[in-house]
Amino acid sequence: MKAxxxxxxxxxxxxxxxxxxxxxxxxxxxxxxxxxTEANKERLQVFEGDVIxxxxxxxxxxxxxxxxxxxxVAVEKIFPYYSPLVASIKFIRKGKVRRAKLYYMRNRxxxxxxxxxLVQTKEQKEKQSEVIRPLAQEGVAISELSE
Numbered sequence: 411m412k413a414x415x416x417x418x419x420x421x422x423x424x425x426x427x428x429x430x431x432x433x434x435x436x437x438x439x440x441x442x443x444x445x446x447t448e449a450n451k452e453r454l455q456v457f458e459g460d461v462i463x464x465x466x467x468x469x470x471x472x473x474x475x476x477x478x479x480x481x482x483v484a485v486e487k488i489f490p491y492y493s494p495l496v497a498s499i500k501f502i503r504k505g506k507v508r509r510a511k512l513y514y515m516r517n518r519x520x521x522x523x524x525x526x527x528l529v530q531t532k533e534q535k536e537k538q539s540e541v542i543r544p545l546a547q548e549g550v551a552i553s554e555l556s557e
Contacts, residue, residue: 442498
């Protein structure tokens with residue numbers, strides 16, 4: 411049997427399916443609901459924090475979320491974007507950042523470890539949604555636009 415030839419782009423897209431998650435970028439605060447199986451029970455656990463990194467690599471795409479838990483202990487989790495264990499993502503607020511990766515936040519404590527909120531006017535929000543709606547109908551992912 412002859413081996414099929416795939417392009418690199420085709421191989422990257424194997425195993426990916428459309429996830430109806432809201433668009434988020436670096437610095438945004440999101441709440442990720444993850445399926446946890448204990449014995450024979452399944453429950454949802456919510457992990458809420460700031461997105462400090464996104465790695466776009468087809469089916470292996472991941473995003474890193476960092477939160478400050480009790481006693482000022484920082485917790486980071488790396489979530490696979492296409493994992494069936496990630497049940498849902500809820501967008502909470504937009505962050506104001508000037509970097510592609512926020513690894514420098516690991517060295518900060520207290521108020522310095524927070525990402526400031528990006529304040530938008532109604533016109534800016536409407537303009538952003540006008541750009542996103544037609545592209546979403548065409549099937550273009552917003553993450554593809556930023557690359």
